[in-house]
Amino acid sequence: MRYRIDRPIRGRRGARIIGLDRGADMIVARIAQRQWGYARFLGLAGPVVGEVGDAGSESVALRTTAGASTNLLAELAEADVAIMVATTGSDTAAATIIGAACTVRAIMTAGLVIGDPDMVGPTVAAIRPHARVLMVSGDEHDVVDVLSALRA
Template identity: 35%
Template sequence: MTDQLLSVPAGVSACSEATTAKEAAFRIDYPLAAARNTRVVALDAEAARVVREASGLEWGQARFYSATDPGHTLTSMTGADVPLAEALEESNTVVLVSTSGENADAVEAIGAACRVRGIMTAGLAMTPGALASEALVRLRPHARILLVPAEPDDLVELLRATRA
């Protein structure tokens, strides 16, 4: 049986089947959704450095901020203060980035605001080599998706994967 499977060439006939009406019924015939309205929030100085580097790349609708306690105001990478509620308007994804677990009140405020609005949250605990950390403890209750231990490149890859 194995010999029979190996001797059947894929060739032109396999490609031509992909163009039949039967196969076309399984194709997605509408364009991909637009870029996500992602908000990336750094929760400490080292995380802010990583977020600032990522913000310099070309993104669709992504916006980049840093937060300090109590988290009701975010600071954009240009230094402008933005109320949390305003930053979350029209957002459908928030990525929280932490290296140290600082600003627990800000994590709580942002997490609660996202939960109420139905915004998907992801957390990056950038603690290379450490599976347990204060950053993980702070992010876990507020992140539906959690990368531990995350590397700086993981932020860019996550943003690309989510079409930010």
């Protein structure tokens, strides 16, 4: 007996990939150049200030890799997964607010921390409470692999 699906598997309709620091923004921008389905690649427009938790989600201003302004609430409206990409020096308030906003909306979260394992400890500690899945890697190509596996 054979089990085979002869048609393409539909991709996700709302993956949001968000860089949490300058190094992550560069990684996200490079990865965004590849061919993706409905994924949107974003970065923080500036440091996050305001209330921590879901109530602070209005304070998270984002920008696309093309430079257009948007915000967290608008991006999560159609999202089914939010992937936070970080290196060192990530915005911990942003990770907290993004994680809380996703939890309230039942949106899966993942954290991908890229860098030298000896240097990313504080970033991992900051993101860990806000990501259901957390991966630490020294190779930014692992972000591509994760996004491909998620059919972004």
